[in-house]
Amino acid sequence: MFKKRTTTHSAKQNLRRQQLDDSTPPGPEPAPQTTAQPATEQIVTAQQPGGRAMNDLCMRAESLGLDPDPADHAVASPAHDHNHAQHASVYATHDAEPAQLALSAEPALPPSRNSAAPEAAMHPTSTNVSPAFLSYFSHLSSSSSSSSTSDNPNSRFTVIDTPTKGRAIVSQTFHSPGSLLWTESPACALPTTEFTDTACTRCLATPKRVMRCRPCASASYCGIECQRADWPEHKLECAHLRAAKDAKHEYPPVIRMFARLLKMMEAGVVVQAGEEKVPVWELVEQLQGLDLDMEEAQQMGQGVMMARNLVSNGQFMPPVLAMKFLGQLNNNGITILPHSTSIDPVGLGLYPLTSLINHSCTPNAVAFFHPSHPRQLHLRCLQPISPGNEITINYVDVCQPEPARRADLAKYHFTCTCALCERERGAADRMAVKGKNKPKVTSVLEAMSLGEYTRAMRYGSVDSRLLQATRRALIDQLLNSSVPVGKEPDYASIVRIAADLVDCYAEHIGRGHPTTLVHEMQVLKTKAYLLQGDVAPKVSLEQVREDLERARRVRSEWEVWYARMKVWFTSEEMRKVFSEAEEARAGVEAYVKAIEGLLRQPMMRR
Ligand SMILES: C[S@@+](CC[C@H](N)C(=O)[O-])C[C@H]1O[C@@H](n2cnc3c(N)ncnc32)[C@H](O)[C@@H]1O
Numbered sequence: 001m002f003k004k005r006t007t008t009h010s011a012k013q014n015l016r017r018q019q020l021d022d023s024t025p026p027g028p029e030p031a032p033q034t035t036a037q038p039a040t041e042q043i044v045t046a047q048q049p050g051g052r053a054m055n056d057l058c059m060r061a062e063s064l065g066l067d068p069d070p071a072d073h074a075v076a077s078p079a080h081d082h083n084h085a086q087h088a089s090v091y092a093t094h095d096a097e098p099a100q101l102a103l104s105a106e107p108a109l110p111p112s113r114n115s116a117a118p119e120a121a122m123h124p125t126s127t128n129v130s131p132a133f134l135s136y137f138s139h140l141s142s143s144s145s146s147s148s149t150s151d152n153p154n155s156r157f158t159v160i161d162t163p164t165k166g167r168a169i170v171s172q173t174f175h176s177p178g179s180l181l182w183t184e185s186p187a188c189a190l191p192t193t194e195f196t197d198t199a200c201t202r203c204l205a206t207p208k209r210v211m212r213c214r215p216c217a218s219a220s221y222c223g224i225e226c227q228r229a230d231w232p233e234h235k236l237e238c239a240h241l242r243a244a245k246d247a248k249h250e251y252p253p254v255i256r257m258f259a260r261l262l263k264m265m266e267a268g269v270v271v272q273a274g275e276e277k278v279p280v281w282e283l284v285e286q287l288q289g290l291d292l293d294m295e296e297a298q299q300m301g302q303g304v305m306m307a308r309n310l311v312s313n314g315q316f317m318p319p320v321l322a323m324k325f326l327g328q329l330n331n332n333g334i335t336i337l338p339h340s341t342s343i344d345p346v347g348l349g350l351y352p353l354t355s356l357i358n359h360s361c362t363p364n365a366v367a368f369f370h371p372s373h374p375r376q377l378h379l380r381c382l383q384p385i386s387p388g389n390e391i392t393i394n395y396v397d398v399c400q401p402e403p404a405r406r407a408d409l410a411k412y413h414f415t416c417t418c419a420l421c422e423r424e425r426g427a428a429d430r431m432a433v434k435g436k437n438k439p440k441v442t443s444v445l446e447a448m449s450l451g452e453y454t455r456a457m458r459y460g461s462v463d464s465r466l467l468q469a470t471r472r473a474l475i476d477q478l479l480n481s482s483v484p485v486g487k488e489p490d491y492a493s494i495v496r497i498a499a500d501l502v503d504c505y506a507e508h509i510g511r512g513h514p515t516t517l518v519h520e521m522q523v524l525k526t527k528a529y530l531l532q533g534d535v536a537p538k539v540s541l542e543q544v545r546e547d548l549e550r551a552r553r554v555r556s557e558w559e560v561w562y563a564r565m566k567v568w569f570t571s572e573e574m575r576k577v578f579s580e581a582e583e584a585r586a587g588v589e590a591y592v593k594a595i596e597g598l599l600r601q602p603m604m605r606r
Contacts (some may be wrong), residue, residue, distance in 0.1 A: 026388070097280075128167055129159050132282040135273045137353060157181075157391065165358045165414070166288050168390045175385040181365055184377045187271065187283050188233070188261050189336065189349035193218075196248040201234070202226035204336060204347045206375040215585060236263035240310045247310060252347040254333055255303055258326055259310035261350070262317060283352040287328040290413050291329040300326045331412060334377065338369040351377050359412070360392035361420040368395060 037099040137159075144205035156172040175181060191199040199206050200222035201213075213227070219234050223229040237260050241247050247256065261284060270277035292300060301321040307322070317325065332355035336347035346369075354367060354377055364383040370376065385391065396408035402424035409416055 092554055095362050108255075119203075128161060128286070130282060130286055132276070132278045133271075133286050133352070135276045136271065136278045136283060159356060162358075164391075168358050169356050169358055170388060171385050172387050174387060175381040176456055177381055178312060179381045181381055181391065183379070184353050186349035186351050186375060186377070187280055188257050188258050188264065189347050189375050190253050190260065192253050192345050193249060193251075194344060196220070197344045199225050199346050202230040202375065204338075204369075205372055206346065215239070218242070218248040223466045233260060233264055233269070236267055236269075237258070237557040240312070244309050251306060251310065252303075254326070254329055254558065255307050256310065257333065257350065258303070258307045258322075259330055261329075262307070262311050262325075274467045284325070284328065284350070287332045287350075287352065287355060289324050290327040290331050292323065296327070297323065300330075334367065336369050336374050336377075338371040340372040346374055348364060349375070349377065354379060357391050357393050357413075359395040359409065359416060360418045361394060361416055362397045362418055363392045363394045363398070364389065365391050365393050 036144070137157075158170050158172060159167055160170050162168050171181075189204060191201060191204060193260050195204075195206065196218075197220060198210060199220065200210060201219040202221060205222055207222040210222055211227070212218040213221070213234065216238045219227075219230065219238070221230065240263075244251075251259075261280065265279075265284065266279040270278045271283065272282060290296070293537050303326050304319060304322040307326070329350065332350060332352075333348045334351050334354060335345040336349050336356070337345045351367075357365070357379075362383075364381065364385050366382050368378040368380055371377070379391075379393075395412060396405055398405060398420075402421050405421070408416060415421075
């Protein structure tokens with residue numbers, strides 16, 4: 001249950017003090033003497049009279065037939081349990097390099113033969129993008145500082161309307177796998193609850209030590225620079241966070257983002273887009289919302305109730321509008337998952353440009369976040385993109401079977417019709433007709449191999465929850481430790497399952513996908529551990545030969561992947577991240593030598 005909170009007298013006084021001199025962040029470090037400077041692409045301070053955003057949004061709500069219910073502005077919220085925590089989940093990883101984006105409003109070229117979105121070309125340039133938003137695109141294009149030679153300097157993207165997916169981004173030029181499509185800074189980004197005490201509220205990096213904002217103790221910073229950069233936004237929420245004690249632990253990131261963005265819009269915060277200043281509210285306003293069903297409306301309502309504790313006691317956005325806004329954030333927020341944090345997202349960000357990209361289970365692009373500066377999103381090409389192809393990313397884990405993907409995508413209110421989904425649904429239908437061919441999966445370990453797992457999920461011969469849980473547990477085991485599962489480890493099964501999982505990722509998202517690489521890296525580590533172990537006396541000669549073959553294969557594949565990774569991850573930090581994998585490689589090589597030595601022994605030569 002969440003308790004209703006009120007702003008205390010001292011918090012109000014504190015707020016007033018800050019309003020008098022709000023250019024300097026307070027904090028554990030000596031407060032900076034100068035006004036915080038906006039970083040290159042960062043948000044600058046208010047340019048518009050406060051409240052304009054709210055008025056504009058209210059007027060728009062009325063024109064949409066929504067009842068802004070101004071009488072409700074000051075109503076105190078009752079306490080509610082809040083189980084709303086869903087947010088857009090782009091399965092994303094990291095990257096190192098800056099890039100360029102050029103987006104034009106020209107019509108999309110006709111789709112190429114292998115276009116991922118043939119429907120896209122039917123409705124060329126979107127009518128649903130405001131001029132301010134287009135300025136924002138142009139700014140991204142012109143502000144990108146540099147690009148590697150592998151990136152196409154003439155890249156152009158177009159926003160179009162599609163009949164079934166809303167807007168989409170289409171490329172007008174060719175992009176090769178690995179090339180950078182664009183970089184984007186968030187309109188707003190905050191750490192997840194798990195990282196709220198350890199990640200920098202601004203850059204979202206996780207340094208060894210963070211400093212807390214003294215008044216609220218809710219925001220953490222890696223240094224004074226980040227504190228200064230965040231101050232124009234944080235000063236709007238600092239007193240409220242202080243009043244709502246321990247908000248950072250109790251409030252989901254989407255709610256904290258909602259509250260912060262509301263404050264930013266209210267204060268008329270703008271994003272510098274080249275010559276122009278684009279109000280944050282214009283970027284937020286164009287995000288696609290959701291038509292909420294009853295249950296979702298209830299969840300959003302509870303979320304809004306929570307958020308108002310972080311905003312203001314006296315004034316609040318009309319509830320209908322607030323629910324719509326929260327729905328937009330849920331539909332468009334992007335999970336920030338840098339490699340350094342493995343499978344745990346470090347933050348949630350709102351990236352207005354990238355959020356225009358639609359989902360595919362066989363995406364041709366991926367969002368990366370570099371561990372040293374996860375705030376910045378880098379969009380990389382995964383598969384060759386031809387002129388006319390729609391840019392796609394994956395919103396959910398595409399290594400799941402189709403029914404699970406469909407269930408996860410339901411929160412975005414669409415059923416995926418990508419080729420993979422259609423194929424899997426078709427195969428399931430054909431198998432269902434045959435009926436008798438239901439596979440018999442008797443052991444969980446057996447079911448864990450990809451094929452059985454997928455079939456088992458489809459035909460329900462094993463409890464899918466058990467399978468899911470086991471799969472997750474096993475993945476955790478494989479990813480997070482070198483300790484084999486169980487007391488009597490079944491090395492062969494573990495290595496086989498590990499390889500299946502990597503193959504699964506490779507099949508669905510490609511060998512070069514960073515997610516695949518990270519899994520491979522961890523699996524290699526596990527394999528190296530297992531292969532280095534004292535297994536030789538326990539296995540047959542045949543088994544030893546198989547292991548040797550596998551180890552050789554792993555070694556050669558690894559070299560290919562590593563060469564590719566070097567192209568993608570050039571910075572020093574990335575080399576550190578992958579040094580673990582180097583260790584694994586050394587381990588595998590040591591094992592290969594040991595086995596080769598074994599095979600040279602006379603008794604083994606048969
Ligand atoms: C983050 S937005 C993507 C951009 C959106 N099309 C727009 O116009 O702003 C997510 C929404 O796009 C639509 N969408 C994304 N991928 C889709 C797909 N593969 N098929 C159908 N609709 C999709 C859904 O309505 C979803 O709620």
